Amino acid sequence: MGKNKGPAKAEKGGGKPKGKDDGKKDEKSIDSQEVRHILCEKHGQALDVLKMINEGKISFNEAARTYSQDKAGKSGLIGWRRKTELDPAFWDAACLVPVGEFTKEPVKTPFGYHIIMVQARK
Numbered sequence: 001m002g003k004n005k006g007p008a009k010a011e012k013g014g015g016k017p018k019g020k021d022d023g024k025k026d027e028k029s030i031d032s033q034e035v036r037h038i039l040c041e042k043h044g045q046a047l048d049v050l051k052m053i054n055e056g057k058i059s060f061n062e063a064a065r066t067y068s069q070d071k072a073g074k075s076g077l078i079g080w081r082r083k084t085e086l087d088p089a090f091w092d093a094a095c096l097v098p099v100g101e102f103t104k105e106p107v108k109t110p111f112g113y114h115i116i117m118v119q120a121r122k
Contacts, residue, residue, distance in 0.1 A: 030083075033094050034119040036060065036076040038068045039112050046106035046113035053102070053115070060102060060117055069112065076117070087111070094118050 038060070040046035049067045052058045058066070064076030083091050087109040097103055097118045106113035 030095055031122045032080050032082045033091075033121050034080045035078045035086075035094055036064060036117040036119060037070065037078060037090075038064045038076050038115040039070040040067065040106065040115075041069060041112050043106055043108070043113050046115060050104075050106065050115055060115075063115075080120075080122075090114060090116065 038046070038049055040049060045067070049058075049063050053060055053063055061075035065074075068076050070076070078086075086094070089107055089109050093103055093107040093114075094116050097116060099118050099121060102115055102117040106115055108114075
């Protein structure tokens with residue numbers, strides 16, 4: 001009684017837009033991420049692969065199997081990794097990607113150019 005809780009609209013929604021969970025977390029609150037990637041030697045090749053995925057000509061997983069230079073994981077799967085286990089540029093880019101999506105531009109690391117998909121976060 002007498003306490004002002006603010007506008008009813010803000011309370012009802014809990015501060016989140018209804019039905020909109022983009023899977024993003026504050027980078028500092030992310031302990032680990034399950035990621036896939038497509039590694040290309042050249043920026044132009046990474047852009048070509050990204051274009052094919054965006055146009056629906058090939059799935060991310062198929063592109064990883066076909067075009068990625070990293071053949072260590074099936075369909076580009078790197079698995080669960082902590083910040084200390086990944087290149088800083090790779091980690092930082094992955095933190096900006098909503099769960100279930102991939103980077104809109106290739107990410108440069110000392111290994112080449114990556115298209116990164118985030119599958120889950122802890």
